[in-house]
Amino acid sequence: MNKLPVALVLSGLVVVAGCGGGSSSGGGSPSSAPAAASPTAQPQATDAASKAAATADIKSMYATFFNSSTPHSTSVSLLENGSSLGPAVADAAKIAKKDKTKESAVVLSVKFTSPTAASVRYNLLGNGKPLLAKADGNAVLQDGKWKVAENTFCTLVGLGASTIGLTKVPGCK
Secondary structure (H helix, E strand, C coil), X not given: CCHHHHHXXXXXXXXHHHCCCCCCCCCCCCCXXXXXXCXXXXXXXXXXXXXXXXXXXXXXXXXXXXXXXXXXXHHHHCECCHHHCHHHXXXXXXXXXCCCCCEEEEEEEEEEEECCXXXXXXXXXXXXXXXXXXXXXXXXXXXXXXXXXXXXXXXXXXXXXXXXXXXXXXXXX
């Protein structure tokens, strides 16, 4: 993969994860920001009906997490162990400042590896064009809510860490 797509991918990822971080200069979230995921407990994937519901939740959650209009606090709430990944989110924001791209994601498929974990294949888009096509990620059920797996987020941020002088992404295992 050449550096341009990696920079674009990382800039978009960080726009999603780093929106509004560190600034209280006012202005609200855009009215077109996606709605936050439901605070109610999400279904474990144990039978056909619960797998269908969990698949819908994961698709919606990925779309919200990777949408550059999503508020920072919502993105963190949709990330496994999000509260402990503040340093990684801050680093992602630094990477994102290098390029201004409107990010989004479309989930292509969800395959459950257990009632509380899934493999997710998705397209990550920048300005409507593929940045990563058929990317493999993960989702986990944490605290009754489907979330983007920490390893998925940390892998993407890790790809661009060297562009801001890091050899390791803080908070990522």
